[in-house]
Amino acid sequence: MLEIAGLSVRYGKHTALTETALSVKKGEIVVILGANGAGKSTLLKAIAGICEGKSTGSVTMGSDPVLGLPAHKVVERGIALVPEGRGIFGDLTVRENLLLGANPQRAREEADANFERLIRLFPKLTDRAGQTVRTMSGGEQQMVAIGRAMMSNPEILMLDEPSLGLSPLLAKELFQNLKAVRAAGLGILLVEQNAKLSLAIADRGYLLENGRILREDKASILLHDPAVQAAYLGGAAGHATGPAKPTPVPQAAPATPTPRAPSTASVPSSQIAGLDIDALVSSAAQKAVRPPSTLTPAYTTSAPRADHLRQTLSAIESAARQPRPSSLPPLRAQARPNAPTASAPTVQRPTPGAPTPIPGGRVDVYRRRPGTSQFDKTEV
Numbered sequence: 001m002l003e004i005a006g007l008s009v010r011y012g013k014h015t016a017l018t019e020t021a022l023s024v025k026k027g028e029i030v031v032i033l034g035a036n037g038a039g040k041s042t043l044l045k046a047i048a049g050i051c052e053g054k055s056t057g058s059v060t061m062g063s064d065p066v067l068g069l070p071a072h073k074v075v076e077r078g079i080a081l082v083p084e085g086r087g088i089f090g091d092l093t094v095r096e097n098l099l100l101g102a103n104p105q106r107a108r109e110e111a112d113a114n115f116e117r118l119i120r121l122f123p124k125l126t127d128r129a130g131q132t133v134r135t136m137s138g139g140e141q142q143m144v145a146i147g148r149a150m151m152s153n154p155e156i157l158m159l160d161e162p163s164l165g166l167s168p169l170l171a172k173e174l175f176q177n178l179k180a181v182r183a184a185g186l187g188i189l190l191v192e193q194n195a196k197l198s199l200a201i202a203d204r205g206y207l208l209e210n211g212r213i214l215r216e217d218k219a220s221i222l223l224h225d226p227a228v229q230a231a232y233l234g235g236a237a238g239h240a241t242g243p244a245k246p247t248p249v250p251q252a253a254p255a256t257p258t259p260r261a262p263s264t265a266s267v268p269s270s271q272i273a274g275l276d277i278d279a280l281v282s283s284a285a286q287k288a289v290r291p292p293s294t295l296t297p298a299y300t301t302s303a304p305r306a307d308h309l310r311q312t313l314s315a316i317e318s319a320a321r322q323p324r325p326s327s328l329p330p331l332r333a334q335a336r337p338n339a340p341t342a343s344a345p346t347v348q349r350p351t352p353g354a355p356t357p358i359p360g361g362r363v364d365v366y367r368r369r370p371g372t373s374q375f376d377k378t379e380v
C-alpha cells in the first residue's frame with residue numbers, strides 16, 4: 001500500500017538517505033532499526049511532507065504519488081505521523097486533542113465511526129475524555145497521540161520512537177496497543193530504539209545504516225539473528241533495547257490527576273462530533289504560541305521579577321542620593337523655567353571650580369542653593 005522507491009534526502013551537502021526502498025502493507029507492522037543519525041526520522045518526515053531537506057525518489061500510497069505534497073495533503077492520502085515527542089496539546093483535554101485529529105477532510109464525515117473504533121481499541125480514553133493531557137502519564141499521553149493520529153482515519157500509521165521516555169511496563173502496554181491497531185486493519189511503520197519489543201510485535205524489519213537500507217527480513221528472523229543481536233540487542237536477545245542512545249527517563253504518572261472537567265464514564269461519539277472542529281483548531285493554534293513567561297521557568301511567577309525590579313530601583317535611588325564627587329565637573333548651566341535667564345545666549349562648559357570667562361562679555365552665573373529651589377547669582 002505504502003511504497004517507497006529510490007528515496008534520497010539531502011540537507012544541504014549532507015546526504016541523510018540514499019536510494020531507500022521499502023513497503024508497508026495493510027495490517028502489518030514494519031519496524032526500522034538503526035543507530036543514532038542513521039536517517040530514521042528523516043525517512044518518516046520525508047514521507048509525511050515535513051522534512052526540511054530536499055527529497056527525491058518516489059513515495060506512493062496505492063497509486064497516488066505522495067512525495068513533495070504538503071503535510072496536510074499527505075494526511076488526506078491516508079498517512080498519519082505520530083512524531084517523536086508526541087506533538088499533542090498538553091493544555092487541551094483528551095477529547096479536544098482527539099477532535100483536532102479529525103480535522104482533515106477525509107476524517108470529518110467519519111469522525112463518529114473513527115471515534116467508536118478508537119474507544120474499542122483504547123477503552124481507557126473514554127474514562128479520561130475530560131482530563132487535561134499534561135496531567136496524564138507518559139504512556140497515557142502516547143495513547144492520546146496515537147488516538148489523535150487515528151482520528152484522521154489513516155490507512156498507514158507512522159510512529160517515531162513512541163516508547164521513548166516510557167517505563168518498560170508502559171512501553172510493553174504501548175506495543176500491545178499497536179498490535180490492536182494492526183488488528184483493526186492499519187499498516188504501521190515504526191521507528192524504534194527498543195529493538196527487542198518492536199521486533200517481537202513486528203511482521204518485518206529493515207536495518208538502516210548511514211542512510212542506506214542494509215537488510216530487510218521477517219521480524220522473527222531479525223530478532224534471533226546473532227548479527228542483529230550484537231548490533232541492536234546488546235549481544236543477547238532480550239537484554240538490551242537497541243543502539244546507544246541516552247536512556248529515556250520514564251515519565252511518572254501524576255500522583256493525583258486533576259481533570260479539568262469531571263471524568264465521563266462513557267463518551268458518546270456525538271459528543272466528539274458535536275464540538276466545532278474549526279473553532280478548536282484555531283484555539284489550539286493560539287495556545288501553541290506561548291507567551292514568553294511560560295517559556296522561561298524563572299519567570300513563571302511574577303514575584304521574582306518584581307523583587308528584581310524593586311532591588312534595581314532602590315540601587316538607582318541610593319546611587320542618586322550619593323553626594324557628587326568634587327572632582328566631577330559641575331553640570332552645564334541651563335535655563336530653568338523658574339530661574340532668572342542668563343544674560344549671555346550661550347554658556348561655555350566651565351572648568352572645574354570656576355566658570356570660564358567669556359572674552360568681551362559678562363556672564364551672570366546662577367547656582368542653586370543645595371536643597372532649595374532658590375538661586376544665587378555670581379558675576380563672572
Ligand SMILES: Nc1ncnc2c1ncn2[C@@H]1O[C@H](COP(=O)(O)OP(=O)(O)OP(=O)(O)O)[C@@H](O)[C@H]1O
Nearest residue numbers: 011014016034035036037038039040041042043052
Ligand atoms: N534539519 C536538518 N538539517 C541538517 N541535517 C539534519 C537535519 N535533520 C537531520 N539531519 C542529519 O541527518 C542525519 C539523519 O538524521 P535523523 O534525525 O534522520 O537520524 P535518526 O536515525 O532519526 O537519529 P536519532 O535516532 O538520533 O533520532 C543526521 O546526520 C542528522 O544530523
